[in-house]
Every structure is written in C-alpha cells, then in structure tokens.
Amino acid sequence: MPELPEVETIRLGLEKYLVGHTIVSVDVGLRKIVTGDTKQIFGSKVKAVRRAGKGLIIDLDNDYSMAVHIKLTGQLIYRGSRVPRVSRVSLKKIGRDLPNKWTYVIFKLDRDSLLYYNDVRQFGWIKILPTSEVDKLPFFRELGPEPPVVPLRGTMKGQAPLTLEKFKEIVGRSSTKIKPFLMDQKKIGGVGNIYANEALFFAGIDPRRTAKQLSNEEMKKLYDAIIQVLKKGLKYHGATELNFVDALGQEGEYQQHFLVYSQEGEPCPKKNGIIKKIKLGGRGTYFCEKCQK
DNA sequence: CCCGGCGCCTGAGGGC
C-alpha cells in the first residue's frame, strides 16, 4: 500500500520532473476524482511538491495548489521532455502505454509533456484549492506528526516531527491495540499496513498488545523500529503492492525485502516460528508469535 | 475514547 516511503518516492520524482512545468490544460475523465475549479490552474507553473503523511501537495505559482491522495492504486506518472531518453524504466503493464483504461486525469504541460493520474480502484482524489486552504482540509488538519525519516524540506510546513517523547506520550494514553494505533493517521502520519507489520516484527512486539501497556523500553524499541523500516522502504524506493509506481512509472523493490508482511505460512526470518495472519481492525496482520511478545 | 461494520471500487485468485 502506498505509505510514507512510497508517496515520498513519488514526491522526489515529481520534484525533479514536474517543477518548472506550466500546466496548459487538464482533461478529467472521471469527475469524482477531481474537486475544485480546474480553470484555476491553467497557465500556472508548478513551484514545489510537498508531502504530509501519505498526502501530496503540488504548489503552483498563482497561490493555488493541488492536494492529492493516491489511496490504494493511484499513480502520478510524468511523461515528457525531462525524462532521459535512455532510462531504466521498468514499466508494469499498467504503466506502459498511456493513457490507458485507468487514466482518469491528464495534465497537459508545456514542452509536449504530460502528467497522468491513473487509479484502478478510483479511491484517490485531487483537490484544487488556494494554497492557504490546503492545511484546512480535514485530512491534513487532523494528520498526526510523522516519524522523522526525511529532511523537512518538501514536507508540510509547520509540521513538527514525531519525537520519542511525543510517541511515548500518545502510546501511553491509548487503549487501542498497538497495530491499529500505528496505522491511525490522526495519531501518526504516514504509517500504513506494510510498515506497521514490519516495525512490530523489528521491535518484537505482538500486534495485539494494547498500546498503553507497552513498557518504556518497548516504546523506545518500537519508535526506533518505525524509523528503521520507513528508511528501509525509502532506500528501496517503496514497495510495489497492487499498482504502486514512481513518477516515471517504475516499480519499487521493497516488496522483495518484506520480513513478515504477506509472508503467511513462511518460516519467520529468525526461524523461530511460522508467520501467522490474523485480522486486526479489519486489516490483514502478519506476525510471528514466537518472536513477538 | 474505542470498535466494528459498511461503502467506495475492481483485479486477483480460489473453487468448481
């Protein structure tokens, strides 16, 4: 699932290729994806691409922005003058010939370049609004602090990072189970199912434990584990589950390094037990009962 | 505050 490392991977690509382009026109093929007035962005230039949690913000030079959430299957793929002619682009079938049947928005840019928004499940959104209104959107307004894994440049302004102290404070007063806790965007920004599972394995903590019952030492281990797995995800350019691709349409490689996520029935990485799959908060949860207490 | 359930969607995968 696209989480902080995946969305940051997209952001880095958009920052490199999209910034400086002028938006010439927008072709919306599925109205529910886009809200706001598309006319407001015609002729404006992309100034910056920011991220907050799993959300992206494309800032334009006319004080308008496009807030984007790709949810499960959204893709933002750039094709145009700035892509090196010889690139190592390894395209999934879904990202090869664009537009395709899942392309719902096409941004026409200057210099014969294009930005495609594809979304198989159609869960994602693109909101066009004044830049000053972005952090008033419920998703951003209610977003919790995110673990410090990337330089502040590029992230939402004014967002204080999740410190160990803050983490201990919010974990310590929550009576929810630790795994759903980690995935709650209002508590912590950017962690989803894959990284929550992996972090809990790293920390040796049973996902069914109640948050506030974790010891001081366990909270510290978990905090470090979250940062460690998010950095690992970034290093491998994200995990391609479903349809995640970067801004050029390339897959990530982190899925080749999962320790527990989607490994049901496999021996655990420490050879202590077999990876078990249960449901927690309605979501698939993978863990080793021998390693995670 | 917390939880479970539903809705939004459609491709993948299992059973037959």
Next chain:
DNA sequence: TGCCCTCAGGCGCCGG
C-alpha cells in the same frame, strides 16, 4: 477467452 464468488484495503462515516 470459463464462470462465479470473495477478498483486499485507505479513509470517512455511522452506530453502539
């Protein structure tokens, strides 16, 4: 070129 069914999941919303 098999068909049908269920499941998966980020997030918002609702009810208990």
